[in-house]
Amino acid sequence: MPKLSNRRDFLRTLSVGAAASAVAFKVPYVFAKKPVTLRVMGTHVTLQEELRQRAMKELGINIEFTPMGSAAVLEKAASNPSSFDLYEQWSDSINILWQAGAIQPIDVQRLTYWDEINALTKTGKLVENAKTGAGDAPNKILFVQSDGTLGTQPTEQISFMPYVHNVDSFGYNTQHIAKGEAYKTESWGWLLDDRYRGKVSLVNAPTIGIFDAALAAQAQGLITFDDIGNMTINEIDALFEILMAKKQQGHFAGLWTSVPQSVEFMKTNRVHIQSMFSPGVSACRGQGIPVVYASPKEGYRAWHGVMCLSANTHGHVKDAAYEYMNWWLSGYPGAFIARQGYYISNPQRSRPLMSDDEWQYWYEGQAANSALTGTDGKISIQPGEVRDGGSYVKRFSNIAVWNTVMPNYDYSLDKWYELLNA
Known part of the structure; x- marks a missing residue:
C-alpha cells in the first residue's frame, strides 16, 4: 500500500474508497429495480392507446389501461378498490365511490395546475349568466368538508381531479x-x-x-x-x-x-x-x-370527467398517480382530447399545442x-x-x-x- 504523505491525501483516498463502495452496493439495486406500474380503470372515452404510450414515455412509468362500459367500470371500482390505482370516469360516479369508501381525498397542494383550473368545476358555471342546470353540478361534490362529506365550500382536499368535460x-x-x-x-x-x-x-x-x-x-x-x-x-x-x-x-x-x-x-x-x-x-x-x-x-x-385515487393506492404508486394526474393537465392531453370534442379544465395550457383553426x-x-x-x-x-x-x-x-x-x-x-x- 502506498504511503500517504499527509492528512489531505488520506481523506481523499477515504472519499474515493467510500464512493467505490457505494457504487458496489447500489449498482445491483439500480438494475434490479422495477418501474412503478399504475393501473388506470375507466372507459374507452379517455383510455386511448396514444395517450398511454405518450404518458409512459414522458413519465417513465408503466401504465396499464382497463377500459370498460360505464356501468361495468363503476360497479367494479365501487366493489373492489384494490382492482385499480386511478379511476377515470364521470362526476355521477363520485357519490357512489365516496360512500363506498373506494376512493381517497386528493391533496390540491400536489396538483401542479390547480390554480389554472377554470370556474366551471369550482363554481358550477363558466360565466355568471350561465344556467347551472339541475342535479350534481361538479362544484357540489368536489370539496371534502371537515365532516368528511362532499360540498361546495373550498378546502385543501377534493374528491376528484377535474379534467375532461x-x-x-x-x-x-x-x-x-x-x-x-x-x-x-x-x-x-x-x-x-x-x-x-x-x-x-x-x-x-x-x-x-x-x-x-x-x-x-x-x-x-x-x-x-x-x-x-x-x-x-x-x-x-x-x-x-x-x-x-x-x-x-x-x-x-x-x-x-x-x-x-x-x-x-x-x-x-x-x-x-x-x-x-x-x-x-x-x-x-x-x-x-x-x-x-x-x-x-x-x-x-352535462358531465364532468373525474380522476380519482383508489383508497388502496399508497407509496410510490400514489406518487406515480399524482404524476399522471398532473400530466393530464400539462397541455398535450387537453389538445389531443379536443380533437374528439372534449374540453379540458385548463384549456389555455393546451391552446399552444392546437392549430389556430382547431382552437x-x-x-x-x-x-x-x-x-x-x-x-x-x-x-x-x-x-x-x-x-x-x-x-x-x-x-x-x-x-x-x-x-x-x-x-x-x-x-x-x-x-x-x-x-x-x-
Whole structure:
C-alpha cells in the first residue's frame, strides 16, 4: 500500500474508497429495480392507446389501461378498490365511490395546475349568466368538508381531479332525419317520437340514460318533473311506465354500452337516432356517416370527467398517480382530447399545442378553415363546418341537467334493469 504523505491525501483516498463502495452496493439495486406500474380503470372515452404510450414515455412509468362500459367500470371500482390505482370516469360516479369508501381525498397542494383550473368545476358555471342546470353540478361534490362529506365550500382536499368535460345530447343521421335548427327545433323529444320507432337507442348507463329518457318524455309532454335532477319514486314509476310501453311497441333497437358499439349501431343502420357521446359522433363522421350532434332547445345533459385515487393506492404508486394526474393537465392531453370534442379544465395550457383553426372550431365555435382530423387521424370536420352547438361558453351556458346519482338511485337502478330485461 502506498504511503500517504499527509492528512489531505488520506481523506481523499477515504472519499474515493467510500464512493467505490457505494457504487458496489447500489449498482445491483439500480438494475434490479422495477418501474412503478399504475393501473388506470375507466372507459374507452379517455383510455386511448396514444395517450398511454405518450404518458409512459414522458413519465417513465408503466401504465396499464382497463377500459370498460360505464356501468361495468363503476360497479367494479365501487366493489373492489384494490382492482385499480386511478379511476377515470364521470362526476355521477363520485357519490357512489365516496360512500363506498373506494376512493381517497386528493391533496390540491400536489396538483401542479390547480390554480389554472377554470370556474366551471369550482363554481358550477363558466360565466355568471350561465344556467347551472339541475342535479350534481361538479362544484357540489368536489370539496371534502371537515365532516368528511362532499360540498361546495373550498378546502385543501377534493374528491376528484377535474379534467375532461362536455355536454351530451343525441346524435341523428341526416340521411334519414332532416337536419333541425340548434337550440330552436332540435329536441330531446325526438328520442321518443313515433316516427323513428325501431331505430332508436339509449345509452345503457343507469345514471345517464335515465336523464336522456326523462328529458325526452318531458319534451314530448308525457310527464313533468318537479326537479329532474332529483326524481321522486312516483315520478320514476311514471317514467318507466312510459319507457316500458315504448319498448313493448318495438320503439328501441337496443341499448349501447360503449362508444364503439354506438358507432357500430349507426354504421350498420341499426339506428337513425340515439344517445351519443362526442367521440362516437366524431368517429361516425370520420367514417362518412353524416351524424349531427343535437343542440336541444331544452338544454344539454352535462358531465364532468373525474380522476380519482383508489383508497388502496399508497407509496410510490400514489406518487406515480399524482404524476399522471398532473400530466393530464400539462397541455398535450387537453389538445389531443379536443380533437374528439372534449374540453379540458385548463384549456389555455393546451391552446399552444392546437392549430389556430382547431382552437377556433372546437372552443370558439367558428367555422373550420381547413379539414380537421379526430384523434384517430381521420378527417372528421370539413372546411366550412361549425361545431354543433357553437362555442365552449355557449354550450355550457345551456345545461338542463348534470349526470347525477339521485337520492332514489337504488330504486331507479332496479327499474332500469327491469326495463333491460323486459
